[in-house]
Amino acid sequence: MPDWAEPVIRYILQVGLPATLRVSAISVVGATVVGIVLGTLLTLDSVVARILTRGYVEVFRGLPILVTVFMVYFGLPALNPELEFGPLTATAIALILWGSAQVAEATRGAVQSIPREQHEAAAALGFGWVGRHRSVILPQALRRLLPPLVSLLVNIIQNSTLAAVIGGIELLQAGKAQTERLTFYPPAGIGEIHAFEIFGFVALLFFLISFPLTRLAAYLERRLV
């Protein structure tokens, strides 16, 4: 391995990778929690709740995620200076907005795929709406929700690279920073361009994380449906 590679790899793995994993973990948990609540609201009889939730889902699924990132990162501070977030936090918020819309739609499908009789039987046993969903419907729906949630995780990990656009140091931005550093003259760099090797390494890392997860999603799809 050439001399320049070791510090580059160390920076990408020690600074970039943890940031990508942290943003992804926060986003996927946030998106799942918010999404399941919104998805359940989508199955309500209340027209108002349905219309509001449907609007949220269609807007955040329809917008390019980069535009949502800009809305959080540039738009919120313009509305109120107190709503200023760092690039990584802003990306996580945008990914939660987008991801929860995806989860909501998947949850609606999963809840509606549970036969009506289950609702009626639970109601007959004296469960209220909340108890019926918590104890009977959601536990069954969650099984069907598992494959889309794993796919969501893959998408969120990949889309966490959007932080690079607004300067958040995650895997891709760490690679970009190192590529630029190497082009400087010594002592900072070596005056050479190694974009191919460095972005190739970043791509490889993403592949190593995503590939097992996409296999897992496909496996769960076959097993659980």
Add this chain to the structure above:
Amino acid sequence: MTLAVYDLWAFVSENWRELLDGLVNTIKVSLVAIAGSFVIGLVLGAARARRIPVVSQLTVGYVEIIRNTPILVQIFMIFFALPQAGIRLDAFTVAWVSVTLWGGAFNSENFRAGFEAVPKRYEEGALALGFSSLGTFLNVTLPIGGRIALPSSINTYISVVKNTSLMYVIGYPELTTTAINIANLTLETLEALTVIGIVYLALVWSLSAAIRVLEGRLALPESR
């Protein structure tokens, strides 16, 4: 700090020429990429469904690489890394090439699934009637499988349109880049974000509506 007054109308009437140019560029890249990913998807999807040796395996590799790496990394590869190998592309080429490669990979899966969903007995029937292998594909598998694949492939085209916004990172003046650049000069951030939000939603929602119409029109007689 003086708070600018939110005035969407003033923003649009002062900058509509640039914004329109940006929208035209977005549509230009989208149309080229949609056409490209249609062709790639059709050819490679057919190769996969027919299990044509070598092409089939190469397609699997291509699809897995595209699916399992972020599109932004792919754009960086084409824009920053290819010049190292002496291949220097202008921003428009990078824009359509990267989204076409991305859309083509996803679309080949859509078409593969569509072609594989065509009942075997239809193809056997065509062969028994004396159609050649290619004739069977063109007259039976393509019209039926293509219709099955249509909704999911339009979903891929919708993602292609949305992904053109990523060309912001290479400075290609499509809608997002144009609007954010104007906002950087005039500080009309909220107006710029409103405009791009409305335009993207209009594009995406009309394509989704097209899916629903087409789904009804092109549904196979059996499933109607």
